[in-house]
Amino acid sequence: MSRLDNKVALVTGGASGIGRETCKLFAAEGASLLVADVNESGGEDTVTSIGENALFQYLDVTNEKKWEEAVATAMDAFGGLDILVNSAGIGFSGAFEDTSLADWNGLMNVNLTGVFLGCKHAVRAMKKTGGGSIINLSSIAGLVGGEDIAAYSASKGGVTMLTKSVALSCAGRGLNIRCNSMHPTYVDTEMLDPIAELFGGRDAMRAGMAESVPLGRLAKARDIANAILFLASDESAMMTGSAMVVDGGTTAGLPSRHTVK
Ligand SMILES: NC(=O)c1ccc[n+]([C@@H]2O[C@H](COP(=O)([O-])OP(=O)(O)OC[C@H]3O[C@@H](n4cnc5c(N)ncnc54)[C@H](O)[C@@H]3O)[C@@H](O)[C@H]2O)c1
Incomplete structure (x- = not known):
């Protein structure tokens, strides 16, 4: 038995980085994959590298209609939806007071509204099929602030709290749908x-x-995909609303030495 046998997964941001690595690992563990992204050629490359039981779906995560289409495709093509990984994301840095409203809104739309829409439509589908697991890519910047990434950090902090609320909402109604957030340090993507x-x-x-x-x-993309796999699988059946940190110790404590070398 593989760890995701008979599971259907939709992964946003599947054309690159953590999302792509997650798709490949999920497929190796027996899942059927809907690889979703705005990057069509990258998404098709991911599908090709997997081979069977994977399809590409064009999905701009800010577009609710496209979410409806993507979830319907997963249900039609593979007969259900068991796992959603919200990995699509963007970032920029700079002084907080120089951030334009357009840049702020653009980033919030992808990183936070996109995750909200994904959770909303996945939960609707998973309610029909009896349960599921949702993993939202936050960041260590969703747990602590950063001097030149205010918009990114605010969006990822939103993902952290959205995740806990979705988890409680689903648990409170006995829906058998878990929702956890993933908090990587810098990943080489x-x-x-x-x-x-x-x-x-x-x-x-x-x-x-x-x-x-x-x-x-x-971190390597594989380091994060390994942890996402655990949250997606039944091995993490008792975890919901948690914030899993995969950061090589970055947020464990004070950064500086208190002894002289
Ligand atoms: N790389 C890091 O250092 C790091 C650290 C912590 C958290 N994260 C988070 O992990 C997630 C994945 O990051 P990554 O490193 O793989 O980045 P990446 O840039 O390699 O991949 C991001 C993917 O998201 C897609 N995307 C962007 N906007 C989209 C939209 N509107 N709709 C659909 N797809 C869209 C891109 O086309 C791309 O394929 C992101 O949410 C990111 O914020 C990354």
Whole structure:
């Protein structure tokens, strides 16, 4: 028996990074996959790398109509919906007071409203099929603030609290639907491309950013996908409303040394 045998999963952001790695791992564990993204060629690449039991679905997570279509596709093509991973996300950095309203709203729409819409339509489908597991990608920035990522951090903090509320709402009505949030440290994906540019290259970025991670490296997409797999599977049956941190110790405590080397 594989860990996700007979399960149907919809993964947003499936064209890249954590979402893509999650799709590949889920498929290896027996799930059928609806790979959803606005990036069609990247999404098709993910599907090709999986082979059987995977379909690409164009989905802009800010568009409610498209959510209805995506969930209907999963139900029609695979006969149900057991797992939703909300991995689609965007970010930018800069001084808080220089953030335009358009940029703020654009980021909130994808990172927070997109997750709300996903939870809403997945829960409606899962109510019909008897249960499920939802995993929302937040961030360590959804637990603590960041000096130059106010909009991103606010959106991810919203995801943290939305997750707990969805979890309680479903548990309170005995729906057998669990909802947990995932909080990675820096993950070596395309999302960090702009930061790599600031460092003058990917290797310099990896070395520079690893200094703020107690375990001494950036996370790989696989590190996060492994933890998402646990939350998606029945092994985490007693977990709902939790915030799982996969951060190499980044948020465990005070960053500085108190002894001189
Ligand atoms: N990479 C990190 O350091 C890091 C750290 C913590 C949390 N996260 C979170 O993890 C999630 C995945 O990040 P990643 O590193 O894989 O990023 P990524 O940039 O590699 O992938 C994000 C995917 O989301 C898709 N996307 C963007 N807007 C969309 C929309 N409106 N509708 C549908 N798809 C859309 C993109 O096309 C892309 O394929 C994000 O929510 C991110 O905020 C990332």
